[in-house]
Amino acid sequence: MSKAGWSTLELMAVAAAREIANGEVVFAGTGLPMLAALLAQHTHAPESNIVFEAGSVDPRMQQLPMSVGDSRTLLKAAQAGGLFEVFNYVLQGGRVDVGFLGGAQIDRYGNLNSTAIGTDPRRPEVRLPGSGGSADLAALSKRTVIIARHERRRLPERVDYCTSPGWLSGGRSREEAGIRGGGPAALVTTMAVIRCRADSHEPYLSSYHPGFSPAQVQSQTGFKLDLADAIETPAPTPQELAILRNTVDPERIFLG
Amino acid sequence: MNTKVIGLEEAAALVPSGASVSIGGFTSQRHPSALLRALVRKGVRDLTIYYHSAGSDVDLLIGAGCVRRLEGAYLADGVFAPIAPNFRRHVQQGRLEVEDYSNAAMMARFAAGAMGLPFLPTRSMLGTDMVDEVPADRTPGRTAAGTPKKFVAHCPFSGDKVVLVPAIRTDFCLLHVQQASAQGLVRIEGQEFLDVQQALSADSVIVTCEELVDDDHLRLEPERNRIPPFAVQAVVPARFGAHPHSVHNHYDYDPDHLGAYDSAARSDETFAHYLETFVFGPADHCAYLDAIGGLRRLDQLRPKRGLGYNPDLRRKDRGTQ
Numbered sequence: 050m051s052k053a054g055w056s057t058l059e060l061m062a063v064a065a066a067r068e069i070a071n072g073e074v075v076f077a078g079t080g081l082p083m084l085a086a087l088l089a090q091h092t093h094a095p096e097s098n099i100v101f102e103a104g105s106v107d108p109r110m111q112q113l114p115m116s117v118g119d120s121r122t123l124l125k126a127a128q129a130g131g132l133f134e135v136f137n138y139v140l141q142g143g144r145v146d147v148g149f150l151g152g153a154q155i156d157r158y159g160n161l162n163s164t165a166i167g168t169d170p171r172r173p174e175v176r177l178p179g180s181g182g183s184a185d186l187a188a189l190s191k192r193t194v195i196i197a198r199h200e201r202r203r204l205p206e207r208v209d210y211c212t213s214p215g216w217l218s219g220g221r222s223r224e225e226a227g228i229r230g231g232g233p234a235a236l237v238t239t240m241a242v243i244r245c246r247a248d249s250h251e252p253y254l255s256s257y258h259p260g261f262s263p264a265q266v267q268s269q270t271g272f273k274l275d276l277a278d279a280i281e282t283p284a285p286t287p288q289e290l291a292i293l294r295n296t297v298d299p300e301r302i303f304l305g
Numbered sequence: 306m307n308t309k310v311i312g313l314e315e316a317a318a319l320v321p322s323g324a325s326v327s328i329g330g331f332t333s334q335r336h337p338s339a340l341l342r343a344l345v346r347k348g349v350r351d352l353t354i355y356y357h358s359a360g361s362d363v364d365l366l367i368g369a370g371c372v373r374r375l376e377g378a379y380l381a382d383g384v385f386a387p388i389a390p391n392f393r394r395h396v397q398q399g400r401l402e403v404e405d406y407s408n409a410a411m412m413a414r415f416a417a418g419a420m421g422l423p424f425l426p427t428r429s430m431l432g433t434d435m436v437d438e439v440p441a442d443r444t445p446g447r448t449a450a451g452t453p454k455k456f457v458a459h460c461p462f463s464g465d466k467v468v469l470v471p472a473i474r475t476d477f478c479l480l481h482v483q484q485a486s487a488q489g490l491v492r493i494e495g496q497e498f499l500d501v502q503q504a505l506s507a508d509s510v511i512v513t514c515e516e517l518v519d520d521d522h523l524r525l526e527p528e529r530n531r532i533p534p535f536a537v538q539a540v541v542p543a544r545f546g547a548h549p550h551s552v553h554n555h556y557d558y559d560p561d562h563l564g565a566y567d568s569a570a571r572s573d574e575t576f577a578h579y580l581e582t583f584v585f586g587p588a589d590h591c592a593y594l595d596a597i598g599g600l601r602r603l604d605q606l607r608p609k610r611g612l613g614y615n616p617d618l619r620r621k622d623r624g625t626q
Contacts, residue, residue: 079383102408103331103358104496112616115560116383118331118358120553120614123495131497132357133416136409141428164405170434171403176396178388181358181379184407185429212405214432226432227457227466300621302384 053259055285057239058304059293060258061196062088063285065149065237068194072096073146074139076186079116080303081196082149087113087297092289100139102182104131113302117182136182140189147234148190153177154208155197157252157272159215159233159245161187162208170210180212187213192234199238205271216250223250241266242282243274251275256282308487309540313590316511316541317343320477322350327415327473327507328362329480330550331498332383333558336362337481337513339546339590345369346585355473356380357411357499360550361566364389367401368576369584374402376473378411385563390570404454405435410470415499417472418506424456426467431457436468478507481547483555485512486520489537490530495553495613501531510536513543515555545594545603556606557615562597 058081065085069075071094077086086099087110098107103118109125123129139145152161153175163183165173187193195215197203215233217223223232235255236243244255253275257266263276285293298304317340320326330336341362349371356363356377363380366372368391380389395401406414413425430436436455456469480500484492491512493500504510510532517540523530545555549562569579587593594603608614 103334103498112614114383115385115558115620116332116334118334118496118498119383120334120495120551120557120608120612123553123613129496131501132408132412132499133497133502136412141409164434170405172399173397176388176393178381179377179379179405180407180433180435181381182408184433184435185409188429188431189409211432211434217432223432227428228431229428229465302621 053284055290056304057258059290060282060285061237061239062293063289064242064282065194065196066092066289068235068237069094069097069147074098074100074144076100076102076140076145076148076190077117078149078151078182079114080151082151083113084293084297084303085149088289088293091292091296100135100145102132102135104129104135106130106135106139113298113300115302136185140185143189145186145190146192148186148193150183150186150193150195150213151197152183152195152213154203154205155195155236156204156208156215157206158217158219158250159195159236160208160211160217161195161213161215162210164210164212166209168209183213187215188228189230192231195233195236197236197238199240199266199269201269201271204269216245219250220248240269253277254279256280258282259284309489309537310487310517311539311541313339313343313513313541313543314347316340316513316539317347319509319511319539320344320349323352324476325353325355326477326479327355327475327503328359329478329498329500329503330362330547331358331496332360332381333385333550333563335481335498335547335552336360336550337479337546338362338548338550339543339593340479340481340511340513340541341365342584342593345371345580355411355475357408359389361386361389361563361570362550364391364570367391367395368570369580372401376404376406378406378408382563382567385560386567390567391576394571406430406470407435410468412499412502414470414473415502415506417470418474419502422472424469424471426458426460426469428467430455430468431466473506475507476509478504478510480504480510481513481543481552483514483552484516484518484523485514485540486518486523486534487540488520489534489540490520490523491532491537492523492529493531497531504532505536509538511539511541512537513541513546515544515546515552517542543590546590548594548597551614553613554608556603557608557618559597559602559606560618560620
């Protein structure tokens with residue numbers, strides 16, 4: 050908890066929730082994405098719909114799920130199917146507006162690694178869980194929001210292994226690879242919000258969290274950031290904090 | 306009428322070493338865990354496992370030395386174990402072959418197998434290292450048998466780029482469901498995950514169930530039955546057979562046990578102790594249920610009617626570590 054009266058995780062959840070517009074279809078994974086999606090639903094985006102890859106479509110959850118397959122994702126759901134329905138008809142069918150992703154490494158163009166750290170994926174230094182639905186969301190959502198811990202080693206120039214495609218090598222490379230959905234719109238970290246320029250897809254510092262300077266953010270980032278347009282990340286409102294703490298995560302499962 | 310009902314140990318005896326297997330459920334949900342423990346006790350080896358979002362079901366088999374090769378997308382128990390510990394250690398030590406796909410790609414592969422097709426296209430995985438991944442024989446994009454595994458192609462009609470992924474046909478699919486009849490009708494409640502496609506892409510389906518019910522009862526609502534009974538080889542009554550994983554409407558996951566599993570599975574030594582305590586030690590499934598805390602613990606996992614889970618379950622202490 051900072052002197053300001055909120056924690057970094059709370060600020061991240063609020064910043065990520067603000068990426069969701071009312072009426073959008075949101076594809077959420079485990080952890081902070083669920084906080085963000087639920088917070089948005091309880092504040093500025095009451096008509097947003099959440100879908101989970103394990104099969105639940107548009108539930109009215111009362112408790113945070115521990116994974117996307119949790120029974121808690123089914124409460125008052127519009128539909129309960131399985132991976133076949135959600136991946137084929139909802140995601141590949143082009144109906145997901147925003148997908149939330151996380152990963153161990155994120156590079157300059159928002160490519161994401163959740164498979165293996167090291168030079169040989171067959172004998173990795175660290176084996177990670179694998180894509181799950183991450184590569185699918187990254188390729189097929191209209192846009193993605195990535196949530197990550199901000200450390201220099203986690204934000205390298207190039208990921209060791211590209212599990213989930215961002216803007217690949219920038220410019221038109223994503224389009225040329227044949228990927229249909231839009232790419233990363235924002236990277237929300239423990240220090241900042243990073244976005245990319247329209248055509249080059251080069252990253253820039255959109256905002257730095259209170260307590261950090263743009264120079265500090267750059268020093269913890271393994272690729273060059275354009276700092277010209279950076280502002281301070283707007284603080285959570287008392288209403289957002291109250292809903293996050295009392296309604297979204299009263300058990301403090303993800304808020305800690 | 307013929308019955309397909311057999312016991313857990315009898316079912317485990319059907320699966321030989323070297324078989325290819327897929328397992329139903331999703332991360333910490335609805336795995337046929339009691340049957341998997343019976344497989345470990347019987348000493349099955351060299352399995353090839355096909356999975357999408359597995360958890361401590363597949364991780365248990367890996368840690369017990371039953372698995373030679375994996376093809377799949379994700380191995381973790383959600384918040385309880387963000388990376389499946391035996392999987393991680395065995396891959397890092399070069400003890401296990403893995404071929405990576407995305408969940409949508411594995412869905413397409415099982416669906417192709419279920420439909421009798423040789424492959425299906427997906428718009429996912431383009432531009433990723435999964436497409437270029439080198440299989441075990443080090444020939445890019447080809448298996449030892451020389452079969453392409455992932456293939457970037459242009460649609461002959463639209464010209465769109467797609468990735469072609471090969472069908473999966475397994476020897477066995479092992480499922481745990483809420484209800485089944487002795488004749489092989491199956492009823493899944495809550496999310497189906499990929500159970501139907503996994504079952505229909507297997508030569509043999511073994512179903513463990515919470516309740517054995519009359520076939521006629523399941524035939525009152527045929528629209529809720531998604532697997533034809535003639536695709537099911539064996540039905541095994543196994544109450545609480547998914548523990549420590551959850552079964553919608555029957556019991557929640559067990560955060561204490563999943564937390565203890567995650568800790569134990571981080572080294573060979575501590576995992577050997579886990580196996581002795583919960584797999585080799587208990588004489589049968591009932592003895593296992595005693596070992597995990599018996600009715601006292603199982604009562605704490607009971608769902609609230611109408612919710613399918615227990616909203617008062619203590620999830621945090623173990624769950625966030």
